[in-house]
Amino acid sequence: MSLIRLIAGVLPAEGPAPHFADLATLPEPVAESAVELSASVALLSAGVAEPATTLVEVFASGMNGALLRLPRVRELSVPLIDRNLSVVNWRPGWGRLKTIGLTFPAGFEFLPPPRPKDDQVAAHSLELPAIPPPPVTDSGPKPPRRATRVKPPVEAISIEDRLFYLLQPPLETWLKGQEMIMPFEPFPYQYEGIAWLFSQKAALLADEMGLGKTMQAITAIRLLLRAGQARRILLICPKPLIPNWQREFRMWADELPVVTIEGDSARRQMLWTMPGVTILLANYEVLTRDMEAFGEQPPQFDLMILDEAQRIKNRDSQTATTARSIPRKRSWALTGTPIENRPEELASLYEYMEVVPPRATPDIRQLSALAKQFILRRTKDLVMRDLPPRLDRDEYLELAPAQRLAYDTAEQDGVVQLNEMGESISIQHVFELVLRLKQITNFDPLTGESAKLERLEADMEEIAACGGKAILFSQWTSCIDWLDERLARFKPLVYHGKIPHRKREPILKQFKDDPNANLLMMSYGTGAVGLNLQFAGYVFLFDRWWNPAIEDQAINRAHRIGQKSQVIVTKFISKDTIEERINRVLDEKRQLFAAVLGDGSATNVSLSLNATEIFGLFNLKARHGKGTREIQPAAPAA
Amino acid sequence: MAANGKHDQLRLGFLTAIEIPDKGFVGGLLVTNQNGRPLEFQCTAPVKPNATQAILYGPTLVPFLLGELIGVTLIEKAGIKPQIVLTDREPILELRNHIEQPVALVWGPADSLPSDETETRDRLRLGRQTLRFHPAHDADHDALARDAAGIPADADLQEPFERVREALQETLRSGALK
Numbered sequence: 001m002s003l004i005r006l007i008a009g010v011l012p013a014e015g016p017a018p019h020f021a022d023l024a025t026l027p028e029p030v031a032e033s034a035v036e037l038s039a040s041v042a043l044l045s046a047g048v049a050e051p052a053t054t055l056v057e058v059f060a061s062g063m064n065g066a067l068l069r070l071p072r073v074r075e076l077s078v079p080l081i082d083r084n085l086s087v088v089n090w091r092p093g094w095g096r097l098k099t100i101g102l103t104f105p106a107g108f109e110f111l112p113p114p115r116p117k118d119d120q121v122a123a124h125s126l127e128l129p130a131i132p133p134p135p136v137t138d139s140g141p142k143p144p145r146r147a148t149r150v151k152p153p154v155e156a157i158s159i160e161d162r163l164f165y166l167l168q169p170p171l172e173t174w175l176k177g178q179e180m181i182m183p184f185e186p187f188p189y190q191y192e193g194i195a196w197l198f199s200q201k202a203a204l205l206a207d208e209m210g211l212g213k214t215m216q217a218i219t220a221i222r223l224l225l226r227a228g229q230a231r232r233i234l235l236i237c238p239k240p241l242i243p244n245w246q247r248e249f250r251m252w253a254d255e256l257p258v259v260t261i262e263g264d265s266a267r268r269q270m271l272w273t274m275p276g277v278t279i280l281l282a283n284y285e286v287l288t289r290d291m292e293a294f295g296e297q298p299p300q301f302d303l304m305i306l307d308e309a310q311r312i313k314n315r316d317s318q319t320a321t322t323a324r325s326i327p328r329k330r331s332w333a334l335t336g337t338p339i340e341n342r343p344e345e346l347a348s349l350y351e352y353m354e355v356v357p358p359r360a361t362p363d364i365r366q367l368s369a370l371a372k373q374f375i376l377r378r379t380k381d382l383v384m385r386d387l388p389p390r391l392d393r394d395e396y397l398e399l400a401p402a403q404r405l406a407y408d409t410a411e412q413d414g415v416v417q418l419n420e421m422g423e424s425i426s427i428q429h430v431f432e433l434v435l436r437l438k439q440i441t442n443f444d445p446l447t448g449e450s451a452k453l454e455r456l457e458a459d460m461e462e463i464a465a466c467g468g469k470a471i472l473f474s475q476w477t478s479c480i481d482w483l484d485e486r487l488a489r490f491k492p493l494v495y496h497g498k499i500p501h502r503k504r505e506p507i508l509k510q511f512k513d514d515p516n517a518n519l520l521m522m523s524y525g526t527g528a529v530g531l532n533l534q535f536a537g538y539v540f541l542f543d544r545w546w547n548p549a550i551e552d553q554a555i556n557r558a559h560r561i562g563q564k565s566q567v568i569v570t571k572f573i574s575k576d577t578i579e580e581r582i583n584r585v586l587d588e589k590r591q592l593f594a595a596v597l598g599d600g601s602a603t604n605v606s607l608s609l610n611a612t613e614i615f616g617l618f619n620l621k622a623r624h625g626k627g628t629r630e631i632q633p634a635a636p637a638a
Numbered sequence: 639m640a641a642n643g644k645h646d647q648l649r650l651g652f653l654t655a656i657e658i659p660d661k662g663f664v665g666g667l668l669v670t671n672q673n674g675r676p677l678e679f680q681c682t683a684p685v686k687p688n689a690t691q692a693i694l695y696g697p698t699l700v701p702f703l704l705g706e707l708i709g710v711t712l713i714e715k716a717g718i719k720p721q722i723v724l725t726d727r728e729p730i731l732e733l734r735n736h737i738e739q740p741v742a743l744v745w746g747p748a749d750s751l752p753s754d755e756t757e758t759r760d761r762l763r764l765g766r767q768t769l770r771f772h773p774a775h776d777a778d779h780d781a782l783a784r785d786a787a788g789i790p791a792d793a794d795l796q797e798p799f800e801r802v803r804e805a806l807q808e809t810l811r812s813g814a815l816k
Contacts, residue, residue, distance in 0.1 A: 097711045098682065098815065099715050100815065103677070104679075159809060159814045162808055163679060163808065167668060167676045168675075170797065173673075174673075174675070226675075227675075
């Protein structure tokens with residue numbers, strides 16, 4: 001009621017003017033509301049600036065009564081938004097996604113490995129029991145699981161080709177027995193070799209002898225067949241190694257059908273073209289002979305493998321020409337000695353692998369660059385740190401008296417004869433003298449005296465007594481036969497080129513299985529390559545080969561994967577003879593190669609004697625005027 | 639048994655995606671047999687949501703992209719249909735709402751499920767891993783337990799995802815998806 005008082009307070013005290021309504025005379029309720037309303041109006045009219053001091057004068061206008069009436073209020077409905085407003089419409093459209101895909105080719109159908117009956121029952125039951133993983137016994141960090149992945153080859157350009165290799169499972173998974181039975185767990189370097197071969201169209205696997213080139217090649221073949229990358233494969237090897245490959249296929253890939261090209265001409269022709277054959281195995285001689293019959297249309301293969309591929313080191317040879325003429329998609333070569341005499345020999349292998357044009361003559365730098373891409377070589381030093389050691393013993397022996405007499409006489413007479421030949425001397429003449437002298441260092445042909453035999457008998461007594469097994473190598477089958485008679489009490493087994501092929505496998509089997517068979521005598525030519533004799537702990541080199549690489553191959557029949565104990569290698573060297581001189585020259589050459597190419601590379605090259613070095617074994621001098629001059633081999637024709 | 643997967647051997651689909659900075663998500667599907675041997679591979683071009691899509695999809699964006707958009711596309715494109723889809727990315731479980739096949743998340747090593755703990759409806763030991771399923775499709779547990787019994791107990795179900803990721807990177811490097 002302050003407003004009422006305020007307004008009432010401003011009324012004139014001496015009496016209202018005639019046009020003023022007397023508020024006091026109004027009926028109470030009306031007066032109250034009217035005063036309140038009029039006061040509000042007065043305040044609004046005055047701008048509400050200073051309501052307490054504002055004097056409101058209401059003049060008599062004839063409509064003052066209207067000011068006292070209450071306002072009328074009406075309700076009206078008004079639409080808030082026009083229905084025709086524009087609306088932004090957004091729908092989440094993503095369009096079609098671009099994709100690319102790759103379907104893997106169908107693989108070769110393998111017969112499933114035989115299962116025990118219990119497994120077969122389980123396999124056909126509806127509810128297969130889940131096999132829980134082994135319980136965790138150690139909470140410590142687990143060693144990382146090894147995974148050897150196939151890498152796309154450098155030459156794979158298209159994304160489909162690259163994805164094909166990238167998406168293959170790790171070899172450890174692939175080979176752990178779900179789809180392919182592996183009799184033994186491969187070594188890590190072997191997994192790498194298999195993965196490398198699998199991805200290569202051109203490959204030279206040049207692992208040192210004894211590291212399992214055969215097994216790596218067979219397993220890579222299995223994977224290619226399984227992945228649908230090959231259906232027809234040709235494998236060429238030296239004839240003595242045919243049984244070895246057959247045996248290795250049975251061991252590592254029993255499910256693969258292997259057909260060996262053998263028999264008469266008609267049968268071989270039939271085998272070459274027989275449909276449905278997956279793997280053909282043939283020797284180099286058969287290959288060369290049979291391909292002529294096919295003329296311009298030789299059989300085609302998805303993969304061709306040359307074992308002991310140094311056989312085609314001469315690119316003009318019939319063997320090399322024939323090998324190159326066979327149509328094939330992949331070309332692999334296996335050899336422990338990719339270079340036997342000269343680095344240029346690699347060019348012939350590269351030509352077979354089709355990584356250089358025909359007749360190309362790459363220089364050393366180019367050969368080396370190609371080697372990085374197409375050659376895989378590992379040495380025992382690098383990968384087989386756990387292989388038992390090989391202990392080499394050079395046994396320098398004095399010739400027996402009769403031997404010495406025979407030797408000295410033969411050398412003096414021989415040198416005299418050579419000197420008398422003068423300029424007509426040839427490497428063949430010198431070579432014949434060397435061979436004659438080397439044979440005498442083995443035994444005296446007249447008396448049969450032999451310092452080497454005496455030493456060998458002593459060693460064999462010990463070896464036989466402890467049930468050990470020894471391999472002996474000689475250059476001559478006649479020497480092996482001679483030893484066979486004199487070592488009869490050790491029941492030696494003989495394995496050389498004059499033994500029929502059908503008898504060779506039983507000999508090796510007997511040597512392995514018969515505890516009384518303590519000695520196997522082999523010729524370098526027949527026994528030096530491809531055989532697995534890792535159960536033998538002793539190797540004797542009764543005489544020396546010209547080339548230490550061949551000797552190493554022979555030794556590695558025993559010193560290879562699977563060998564459980566150290567291998568003792570005894571090399572017999574007769575003192576003051578041609579053997580000692582040859583050994584010295586070879587040692588010097590080996591050191592020279594090691595210095596030039598680095599340690600471990602000496603086995604990569606052949607260290608065989610050249611013509612100059614063979615001449616140098618004797619101090620040959622021809623008469624030259626009043627004096628003499630040194631005899632040298634004739635310069636090779638240009 | 640043919641490698642083209644036409645026979646009734648078990649076919650597993652390994653589906654994953656990688657995120658490439660500035661390019662978005664790329665998905666890959668590798669169909670293998672039960673031993674991990676590849677039968678087919680499919681991959682998508684990169685998918686990158688714009689700002690509007692990112693705002694409007696909110697937290698459902700990644701499950702939509704990986705599960706519905708990329709996952710469904712890859713399954714539809716595959717000529718050899720997987721019977722079981724495995725993934726190592728949880729958002730891809732969304733795919734299960736759009737396809738008939740069971741979808742499982744390869745969640746962790748088998749020993750992440752304590753040996754004394756009974757397998758629950760949403761977890762299953764398979765190979766060397768433990769699987770999880772979409773919560774709305776717990777019947778997948780039984781389906782996998784039945785159909786995937788042929789998977790070896792020592793199978794590594796994580797490993798194929800490495801192959802898929804490598805293949806995706808290789809494909810991107812090649813420019814084939816531009």
